């Protein structure tokens with residue numbers, strides 16, 4: 001299933017070889033293969049189409065009698081365009097608040113609770129912060145327990161109010177608690193919700209309004225398919241979030257959802273999750289992600305080979 | 307936004323009285339299918355089938371077209387899926403029917419087990435749960451809450467204990483307690499982690515020591531919003547545990563779950579259940595025609 005892009009392009013590139021210039025005709029087949037590879041990597045269908053159109057425009061009329069051969073040039077164009085689309089420098093998070101409040105949001109099972117723990121651990125050990133984790137998932141069975149165990153594992157305090165069914169109220173109380181107890185970062189874990197669940201979307205919008213977080217992070221499973229655009233857009237419309245977290249990248253998914261989300265909401269991807277353990281967190285590198293979506297490092301070899 | 311009627315009327319207009327389908331219409335069909343996560347390979351397969359059908363049956367009317375479309379797509383779903391599939395069917399032969407539930411992280415395994423327990427209990431079966439996810443924080447507590455909700459017994463050990471040992475205990479207890487069905491929860495794991503997949507094979511194997519032939523079902527749970535990676539999931543979990551059936555969760559959202567068409571086609575594993583919410587009753591027996599129909603709704 002996951003043929004690498006280079007395999008796919010190999011055929012298409014034959015067409016380009018022997019032509020002096022990239023023209024509409026000789027580039028069409030190549031772009032079709034690129035588009036197919038992107039869709040296979042779970043890039044949204046429409047976005048993959050737009051993307052190849054942009055690449056085509058950039059490619060058209062380029063002189064290939066220069067240093068690069070046409071095949072090399074196309075691959076480089078695709079890779080550069082993808083990297084640019086996914087954002088330049090790794091974006092940090094706003095820790096200027098007193099305390100800084102970070103709100104997690106996302107679909108069910110995307111990895112919010114786990115990432116809340118990882119971020120707390122990262123801020124504690126790498127940034128010398130004193131975070132407070134807040135249990136605002138009042139629905140999922142044992143959600144509060146889960147966060148408490150995570151907190152214990154990393155030695156970070158957890159604020160919870162078992163029996164309180166109002167996440168707005170819990171988050172406000174937690175921020176007051178943080179101020180009194182010298183916590184400089186407050187990380188709020190929330191229940192998973194579907195974008196079409198009006199009541200639940202209103203709930204998180206209400207939390208957002210009430211606590212005015214410094215950072216609202218949209219947590220998304222990197223294995224997500226075509227629906228990523230709908231969900232990201234719906235969450236962004238309600239929360240105007242500040243950044244995206246891509247989880248479960250320790251798997252073998254290509255992670256094309258990253259491009260889809262990025263092009264729809266235009267927000268930086270800030271961190272990635274790379275495992276279930278508390279230290280499995282990394283900052284996001286657009287260029288590495290571009291390689292991964294295009295078939296894990298073999299783009300480079302293709303350029304060398306072409 | 308594309309409604310089903312829009313799409314179908316456009317498609318019929320382009321097809322009616324012709325022996326060939328318009329490029330434009332095929333493009334639209336392609337978009338519908340790809341946007342449902344059907345994937346490129348399977349989409350091409352479906353489009354070929356439609357083209358062949360139209361060429362063969364010539365001059366189709368509007369009504370037939372809708373049917374053909376659904377038939378051809380649904381035809382890829384495993385042969386063992388009849389139109390309205392049954393869920394798990396088992397006779398009580400004095401020994402518990404053992405179901406092992408597997409899948410990657412966060413897809414809905416534990417929740418699906420809660421819902422299954424509820425359904426089986428409603429059918430008058432004696433159910434027992436085994437908490438063999440001993441790894442994830444509060445996984446045991448989570449299953450315990452489902453066991454309490456459905457009022458069925460649960461076998462557990464401490465967090466961090468050997469999952470194979472929990473599974474063994476659970477099946478053994480199922481035998482001594484005279485359970486009709488034992489459902490084993492397992493920890494979520496990504497299919498590319500060799501050690502964790504080997505562990506799963508071991509969990510499966512140990513149950514055979516209690517009941518030869520157990521587990522009788524290995525249910526792979528797939529998240530309906532997962533894209534093409536679900537293929538690898540099906541492949542690797544099948545290699546490790548011989549998956550016998552699929553459940554697709556979270557279809558109450560906007561994701562369509564179309565990737566299971568290709569999976570079912572390629573691996574011949576039937577889809578048995580779909581998850582449509584977080585509540586006890588939010589589990590349905592899979593119906594392939596309704597499923598395919600949902601692709602053409604907005």
Ligand SMILES: Nc1nc2c(ncn2[C@@H]2O[C@H](COP(=O)(O)OP(=O)(O)OP(=O)(O)O)[C@@H](O)[C@H]2O)c(=O)[nH]1
Pocket residue numbers: 106107108109110111112113114115137140143190191192193247248249250251272273274275276280411412442494496
């Ligand atoms: N392999 C891997 N597993 C992860 C990663 N992040 C989270 N998980 C796992 O994914 C599953 C779901 O994670 P949770 O943190 O419970 O997800 P959630 O978004 O809080 O889920 P809900 O609260 O139910 O919406 C768990 O099994 C986690 O261990 C990751 O980066 N890699």
Ligand SMILES: Nc1nc2c(ncn2[C@@H]2O[C@H](COP(=O)(O)OP(=O)(O)OP(=O)(O)O)[C@@H](O)[C@H]2O)c(=O)[nH]1
Pocket residue numbers: 108109140192194409410411412413414415416417418439442445492493494495555556557558559580581582583584588
């Ligand atoms: N909307 C919706 N949510 C679901 C469905 N099935 C499960 N969930 C939610 O998805 C999240 C993860 O479900 P779990 O049952 O914990 O998933 P799991 O596969 O056991 O997760 P791990 O054990 O961590 O690998 C929870 O928030 C569930 O409530 C469904 O059909 N629809």
Ligand SMILES: [Mg+2]
Pocket residue numbers: 112113114137140143189190191192
């Ligand atoms: Mg959670």
Ligand SMILES: [Mg+2]
Pocket residue numbers: 415416417439445491492493494
């Ligand atoms: Mg579970």
